[in-house]
Amino acid sequence: MFDLQNILRPNIKNLVPYSSARDEFKGEASVYLDANENAFGSPLEQQYNRYPDPLQYQVKKRLSEIKGVPPRNIFLGNGSDEAIDILFRSFCNPGVDNVILVPPTYGMYEVSANINDIQTRKVTLTPEYQLNLEGIAEAIDKNTKLIFICSPNNPTGNSINREDIETLLANFNGLVVVDEAYINFSRQKSFIQELTEYANLVVLQTLSKAWGLAGLRVGMAFASEEIIEVMNKVKPPYNINEASQQLALQALQNIDLVNVWIKELLAERDKLVLQLKHLPFVLDIYPSDANFILVKTTDAKGIYNFLVEHGIIVRDRSKVDLCEGSLRITIGTPEENQKLLETLQLYK
Template sequence: MNMSFNLNALLRDNIRKLVPYSSARDEFKGEASVWLDANENPFGSPLPHDYNRYPDPLQHQLKHKLSKIKGVPAEHMFLGNGSDEAIDLLYRAFCTPQVDNVILVPPTYGMYEVSANINDIAVRKVNLTNDYQLNLDGIAEAIDQHTKLLFICSPNNPTGNSINAQDIETILVNFNGIVVIDEAYINYSKQKSFTQALAEFPNLVILQTLSKAWGLAALRLGLAFASKEIIEVFNKIKPPYNINQATQDLVLEALDGVDIINEWIKATVAEREVLVSKLATLAQVEHITPSDANFVLVKLSEPRALYAYLVEQGIIVRDRSKVTLCEGCLRITVGTKPENERLLEAIQTFYN
C-alpha cells in the first residue's frame, strides 16, 4: 500500500474545480414513453435499427456485463473510445502543460509519447534493460516533484514480454504519482492481471482493450480500471456520450462469446509457439524475444530488405528496426495457421 498517495494533490486545479457538463441523460434516468428533453429526432433513423436517441453516457448495462467477466465492480471501470481516450484523459486530469512531466520506459507503445506531446507535457525516458525489464534505479532518479504519471506496458509492445510484477509493485509502493499499467495483451499472458491489486494500490490505473483477443478493434472500446475516485475524475471530464449506441449494442452481443474467445486465445498461443519454433531454425534469425502476447519480436539479418520483400508478397509485418533497443527487429503478429505458413515460406524464399 502506498500510504503517502494523495489524489487531490495530483489533480490540476482547473479539473478539481470543474463543474462537468450535465446532459439530458444525466438529469433524467429511468423509463418514459415520451422523450422531449434532448432535442432528438422523434421519427427514428434511416437504418434497420433506430439510433435517434442519445446513448447511456455511463454505459451502465455494458459495464455490468463486463464486470462479471473481468471480476471488477462497475464503479471501478471507465469505458473509452479505445484506450487512447483514457490515456489522453490521464494527461488532461493530472498534468499541467509546460510544468509537469511523465516517465516512459522505451521501447514501449508510442501513443503515450504522442499524447504527452499533444498535451504539451514533458517526457522523461528511462530505457528498459537489455532483457526488456524495468530499470528501477533509473526510474527513481528520473522522478521529481512534477512527475505525475508513469506508463508501463505489460505484456510490452513491441517486445511481447511481461514486466516483472515485483518490480511494478515496488514502483506502486514508492511512487506518489499515478502508475498506469497497459494490459492490452494480458489475455495471452500467463501473468495475472493487476486488476486483483486495485484495492491495495490507490495510485494504480489499468488499461485493457477489446481490440485484441476479443476481435473488436473496429468498435474502438477501451477499458480503464482504477479507484472510484479516479474513475469519477474520468467521468467528470470525458465527452458526455463518448461510447456510441451501436458500439454498446454490438459489444453487449459479443460478450456472450466468452467460450469462443477462450478458444481463439488458446489457438493463438499454440500458433505462437509453433511460429517461434520454426523461426528459430532459420540461420538468419539472431534472437526471438520470449512473448506473452499475440506477436513476436524477431531480430534477424537484413530486416528492412525482408520487410520490403514481404510487402511485395502481400504480407504485412511491422518494421521496428529503428526503435530503441529493437534494432534489427521485425514485429510479427501471430496469424492463423495458413497465414503463418505463408509467412514462413516467404521468409525462407527471401533468404534462399
C-alpha cells in the same frame, strides 16, 4: 503518501462537467422530448436516433461479472487511447508536469504527452526488457505525475516483473498506469485484483486484441472510484456510441469462444517460433506473452520490403531503442502463418 487531490489539476478539481439530457433523467419513459433528437427514427434497420447511455452501464455491468470489479471502478473510452489522453488532461499541467516512459514501449503515450504539452522523461528498459528501477527513481521529481508501464510490453512482447511494478506503486506518489492490452495472452495475472491495495493504480485493457473488436474502439480503465469519477467528469458526454455499446455487449456473452481462440493463437505462436528459428537470417526470437513476437534479423528493412512485395505486412521496429534489426510479427491464422513462412523461405 499518495493523495489524489495532490496530483489533480486545479482546473479539473473545479470543473463542472457538461450535463447531458441523459445525465439528468434516469430510467424509462414513453415520450422523450429532452435531447433534441430526431423523434422519427433512423434511416436504418436498427434505430440510432437516441443518444447512448453516457456511462455505458450495461456494458460495465457485464464487464464487472467477467473481471470481478464493481462497475464504479470501470471507465470505458473510445479505445484505450482516450483513457490515456484523459489521464494527461486530468492530472498533468501543460508545460509544467512530466511523466515517465520506459522505452521501447507503446508509442501513443509519448504522442499523447506531446499533444498535451507534457514533458516525457525516458528511462530505457534493461537489455532484458525489464524496468530500470534506479533510473526511474532518479528521473522522478515533484512534477512527475504518471508512470506508464506496458505489460505484456509492446513491441517486445514480454511481461514486466510484477515485483518491480509493485515497488513503484508502493513508493511513487503519482499514478502508475499499467497497460494490459495483451494480458489475455499472458500467464501473468492482471493487476486489476490489486486495485484495493494501491490507490494510485490505473489498469488499462481493451476489447481490440483477444476479443477481436478493434473496429468498435472500446478501451477500458480500471481504478479507484475516485479516479474513475475524475475520468468521467473529463470525458465527452457520449464517448461510446450506441452501436459499439450494443455490439460489445453481444460479444461479451461469448467468452467461451474467445478463450478457445486464445488457446489456438498461443499454440500457433509456439509453432511459428519453432519454424522461424530454422531460417538463416533469424538471429533471435524474444519470449512473448502477447499475440505477436519480436524477431531479430540480419536485415529487418530488406525482409520487411520483401514481404510487402508479396502482400504480407509486418511491423519494422528496427529503429526503436533496443529493437535494432527486429520485426514485430502478429500471430495470424494457421493459413496466414503458413503463407508467411513459405514466403520467408524464398528470401535470399
